[in-house]
Amino acid sequence: MSAKKISTPTKKAPTSPLGAFIRKCLPVVTGWLCLLVSISFFTGTYDTAQVKLTLLHAGAIVLLGLWAALKIAEWKTPFSRQNFPFLFPIFAYLGWNIISFICGPFHLESAEEFIRLLMYGGIMMLIATEFTQKDIRTLTKFIIIAAWISFAYGALQIVDGFWPGADFLPWRGFFTRRIFSTHANPNFFGAFVVFASAVAGAQYLATRKKSLLVLLGLGLVELFFTESKGAWLAYGAAAAVGTFLFTNRIFPTKHIKKLNLAAAGVLLAALILAGTYTAKRFQSVSFRSFTWLAAFEMVQDSPVIGTGPGSFKIIYPAYKRPQIFYIENSHNTETQHAENEYLEQWATTGTVGLAIFLWLLAFVFICAWKNLQTAGQLSAAERERAFYLLGYATALAGLMAHAFVDISLRFASSGLFFAVFIGVIIALSNPPQEDNSKEKIFFSAPWLLWGTRLVLAGALAYAAWKVLGEFKEISDSMSASKLGDGFLICCAWTVLLGCILGVGYVYLRAAWTSRAARTGLLLAATVPGLVWFYGLFQANHYYSLGVRLIQMHNAEGALPYFTRAVKLNPLLTEYRQYRANTFATIFDLTTQYSPARGDMDKPSNDYERALTDFAWVLKYAPNHTALHQNTGQLYYAMALRASQEAAQAKSADEFQLYSQIARDNMEQAKRAFKRSLALDPVNAETYLFLTSISLMERNPAQAQAWIDAYKRGPKGVTEEEFLEKNRHNPQINALEMQVQKIISSVGK
Template sequence: MKNNIVETKGSYFYFLFDNLIKYGIAVLYFLVAVMFYLRTYDSCQIKITLTQIGGSLIILLWILKYLENPKQTTKFYLQNWQVVLPFVLFLLSGLQSHFLMSPLKYASGAEVVRRIIYMLTAIVVIREINSLEKVSRIIRWLLFALFVSTFYGLIQYLDGKFFPPNPAVGLDPFIWRQAFGTRIFSTFGNPNFYGDFLVAMSPVCLAMFMYKKNPVYLILWLMTAFNTYVTYSKGAWIGFTAGFVYFWFLYIIFFSHAKVQNIRKFVVLGVISIVLVTGVGVYRQWVSNTNSAKFRIYTWLSCWEMMNTSPVLGSGIGTFYVTYPAWRRPQIFYIEAKHNTESDHPENEYLEVWYDEGIVGFGIFLWLIIALATTAVKALKKFSTPAVVVDKKGRQKEVSEDLRAYYMLGLLSGWLGSLTHNWVCVSMRFVSSGTVVWLLAGLIASLIVNNPLPERSEENVISLYLALFLNTLFWLINFLWWRMTTDVAVTVSLVLFIVGVVIEEINKGKEYTISKNLNFSSAKPIQRVIQIVCVIIAIYLATIFRGYFIGDIHHNIAIFYSKQGDWSNALTNYNIVAENNPGFIMCHYFMGNVFNDRWTLTREFHPEWGDKETDEPWTEIEPAKKGRVDPERSISKYQDVWKLAPNYVQSHHQAGVVYMKLGTYFKNNGDTQKAVYYFNKALECFWKYHKIDPIFPVNYQRMAWVYMQLGNMEMAEKMYKAHLFTQWLCQSPEDVISPKKISTEEEKQRYEELKKQFEEESQWVCCDYHKRQHYLLSTEDWAIRRAQEYSDSYLQLGNFYYVKKNYQEAEKFYTRAINRYEQNFNAWKNLIVLYKETNQMQKLTELINYYHKKFPSDTQLSNLR
């Protein structure tokens, strides 16, 4: 490394853009790491907006600088094409995946924007972070962000350990305190995202300690390690350990020199210890709660099947979450114990890249990783070449004095650690940690190509304070423009400026000189026109990204009003969200649900709820009036959902409810023809939902009810049986009672009865779509997790036969309802009524005695009254 300044020809504007870039990158990534805003629906939506607008600014400044001297920048990239090309191709892969392969542009739009920002900022860093001054500045700001986040993480830990849960007052002053129980999430809003940030930054901090031997870095690393532990994220533990192993493996190879044998002993012992501790910790976590691992395994299986539908070019970047519902296995519903949830990602970055962009995009991704890692190792070997120095005692020894070697050691280890972590998560897709992961990649590439690395590579044309002030002013204007509260915007900006001055003054080192007498600009008129066009485009994009942020604020407000039952204000705010972010699926879905629940059948015109002059009164309820009724509004919003995500959550079921209620309305009003029409529309929607969720009991119950309204009692019976069949979709009798563990005659008898029950119920196939053989990998007693639901279906089926006076079948299913879930007291009561009505007194006595055996404390049969 040469301790000098590289002379570069350029204008005042050229160097101005350079100065703004070198400070802008450092400030941006600091803000992304530490900022959150609790007035938005997503508390970390501000990180997304910071990345979108801040990333656009950095890219804009880079383009403006490029246009000031295009030949020089073009020459640089062409000379270093081997390092730059994988980034460019990975960017192009994402673009072709969005524009050519994705059938759902809105769904893939958010992901392709992130890909553009990640790759272009990395490419910018490769070229523009071309001096020790610039690299060191970014490292300093990142480490300070690490300190802020880990310090707040310690506060969260102490708050969860020694203070009562919300809404009581605790050490953590923010309303989201203890949102994940005892798991900390710091400024990242999610333990896994926070863990990935710690994984990436931990080796960087450790490298600085090994270089400077300053205990402050060791303390910060210990804080990082502790924070990683108390995220209780198994993936983060694995990634942290991987980064630690990579770090010391590289250190032994390239840094130990003369004392290699002595150092190797301690390093190997330490590495083995932390690997064992991590292994034990992960195993204990897995044993205590196997759902996390099972969730990933079954999601990966579905993702593999999805990949096979378009294995070469993929199915479209960012479309996993909108296509996955059609492939989701029933086990996921058992694990989550909910049905109104969505899985946005397959919890494996490598699988998702393959699904998104096919084997071509996946190959480019692997090429980028392998090429960058191998060239980084070669560069590390050069940087770490030892120099002979004389210590204080006059002894000669070999040491690596090149700071680049330690930067490369930390950056490479952190990057590889994060890539390891992302085998079991997709944190690098989210801006909170993804920004840092790709920044590290850019810094690694920058150190590789900018060799030798000068102390300072460009002229300073503005003062340190002015540069920080301009950055602070830019973000203050944005915060106010985004409608953040004035006190928060001003406070954050003021603190940012003070922190920036302190960080830069402490580490300024040599005198900060400002160059003068430079040409104002060397750009030609056409270049100036292009620059102006780029600025206009950037401003336009900023208004779009701002709209997303404002929409998220109003989404939070809308949910508040919904919880209060203030439907009018809720809908008004939801409509503002839809106007600012038309691709926000949840907003359309929530609006549909609000209209569905409110169910106002008085036709009125409300533009603030999305009503338009061109709306048609297709329900023919009060057709002469202007406006819409809630069923029309609800279906309209569900249709908006389906344009963005064809199988979003429970939208098909909810639409079925709308049609079912319409059918009931027209039936009660004597319009049989319309009632039949809407009942059939309801069945159409319910069957669609059945395809993506075969174990939702309410769907079967509502289909059975609709078939009853249509007079089709045979299909109504089949619906109850179809739901009961699904308890055998993922298991067999051996999963309920293991033959190997049978030790008594009673257990043997129960097992034989269960086999007979299985033989009967496994014939009640729910449809041609869901097959037992498709779901029988690694079986277990899944149905026990939904015992109450299946018991209720047995009860409903028993009631069905009781009404038909088929008492033998009714008795059988009431009994199965009790056996499936003993606290189904309605089944007990109905069976007692059946025995009384059929005068089976002996069975009645036996049943009551059995009840006393199961519930000895209920001597008065109070549960059965």
């Protein structure tokens, strides 16, 4: 597919009042979405970046709903003979991902990420087909504002590193002196600095506003304090690409070679800086190396179609290298992404999917290259367009360079901008042409029109009441005793009310402007989606409360919150996993009906409830790192409880019953622990349980064999720094002494 060069953009023909209103709304809503996703951060949920996902999901529904209402009202397809060649790579990318997802083995756990991918594709096509140069000007202003806000808070975090207390917000110092501004971690903020600086830099070249130099300077300083080596490399790559495009396409000069050498020097400096810090903190390199090796093994096992988009976190644990457990020093964390976007594309969508993804990127960059023209030969409008192309192409280049060593593209704070940048470049490469076709205007009967308007108003009112009521529960659970906490609660309420009022205004005005009932009906149909995606945010809050209560040793109080989280977000198995662990902790074997514990229609006990939840996780995420370990502990606890009951039996039949239950559960425990070792051969607890079981079975030789297996270390691990931890584990050594005493006494 060629990316042909397009000349001066022309305007769309005048449309109906509804069309004019929606077309005016689309860039503003997109701009607000980019702004809020960039600056939103919320501590009332377990995942502080969950608010970004919620805003992305809701914003995408609003945007795509408005776009659909526009096209249905006009009775026009957004795809034409002119723009289809430019959209075909996007269609191919989405189409193959749909095929790969359908053919993948695990749909439930990967559904949320897959839905997000479809939303990105929709946003790409919306911008590519509907945005004019004026719309992109509006969008750019929002991105610059987001950069100012984010960079300003980043500067405050730098000051706080030298003078503690300057940052009054509750998460201050979370990454020690590494700054992360309004993003989830320093790497994500580093990615934002790179692409926001690219957009701002191009705007400076176009407008010569000195305030943009201040913004660029702030970004460069803050990028250093993120200590994100991948972001440093991406910044150097973006600077090199931007300079090359500027000197070779927009502003050719006799000093081209010198400027290109300077750009190469910036990239080299970034490489040296990253290399220096890598030598000081080599752990991150080791982590990525072992992750990449495991991901490549995934590719080899499913080379053509992959495992399905969104499935990496489900499949990867079966390939995870033991060294990762030593590096992380944890056994209950999950690696959800490959630390390399291209490798993850390869693993999850196969060689075909990776090829289409690379084709899409190549096509977009070729579009930008062919449509960049010498500024001196252009009109004011064409010159503005050239600098927009320069900024967004450079931003995309920085984002994709960072994607070689990071996962930021898989999160809303960068994933949204990936979609926006591609859409903008295609829109600028394929400007809308004059449309002289007469718009079809549909008129509905007044009673039907007013009926649909009232339905939409009622749906919006109910959604607002439900969301505000549920969010009040979140804010009530947050402490406002400190200035930072109170400030956050005020900001949260302001943003939420603003979003609700904004969506209500846009939807209702669109419905009242339209003369067709279908507009109101279509917009009303999107409202349940808004409520459902907000429910995922609420679910994360309940999960957060449950975890907090567990940490306060109030497992009984945590269960209702885990149950509510499971109900609101059935796509995430982690909630069921945690609830099952809580059942195993309380271990109340009294059979009773308890909706707070998740009972639907019949009474149960905690052992049965835990098994039900573990079975759910096993079905939809069988490689969960802690699943088999926790299941083994449940069976082990039940075996001990049954043994106690057998010891207190009042009859031979009762003794036989409990003894059989104890034996059956102990066998199940052994199977579960052995399956756990296949996924995590490093966990000392698993070996301790298996050793204890062997001792209870009066098999000290087997007990010693488990101890020897642990001290020998997992297969493939040769690093002495890791193996030393196994050889000098105090718990294992103490248990080995007991085993040796038993073996010695048996020998005598």
